[in-house]
Amino acid sequence: KQEVTQIPAALSVPEGENLVLNCSFTDSAIYNLQWFRQDPGKGLTSLLLIQSSQREQTSGRLNASLDKSSGRSTLYIAASQPGDSATYLCALHPDDKIIFGKGTRLHILP
């Protein structure tokens, strides 16, 4: 059964630092992967979608990479800001049933 793991579950980082969030999956077959942000009490906001044929996607201060051979994806956040504090989830798109990790709760310290 495909599993998506996000470690650590929580992370605190001083403002201004660059940081990396990790997502790993058990089956390294060809999949698309999507990163989301969720603010407390809110829905999920899509950040980046990496197609299976791509290695990375960039949007502003965010860069997501996908390494199918190792079953890993990373979300890089440059020059972190307090407004980046949220829970970040990755989701695998193997077929019609999307599989979510449990997320990393990020807290940016002012």
Add this chain to the structure above:
Amino acid sequence: NAGVTQTPKFQVLKTGQSMTLQCAQDMNHEYMSWYRQDPGMGLRLIHYSVGAGITDQGEVPNGYNVSRSTTEDFPLRLLSAAPSQTSVYFCASSYSSAGGHEQYFGPGTRLTVT
């Protein structure tokens, strides 16, 4: 363009009551889905639909029914509410079958069953 909308935002039910959670999208998306989000469990897929008239079960379908009579709407029915169904429910949609297309989420419905 409202995106994905969900009603109600909050609901309290007594055990055994039934209700329908509404979900609508105005993006002409073929694929729609329902998730529940519980602390420590993450998001779990309840039911999904790849087009009008087509639905299928996800990871946790028991106690829930769905139908898809139009492209725009995908209601989730709780037949006889149980305390274990206390959760936050999210509806999502995408242009086509999930693989490779960006998912858009609604704001959620927070349901409490007493």
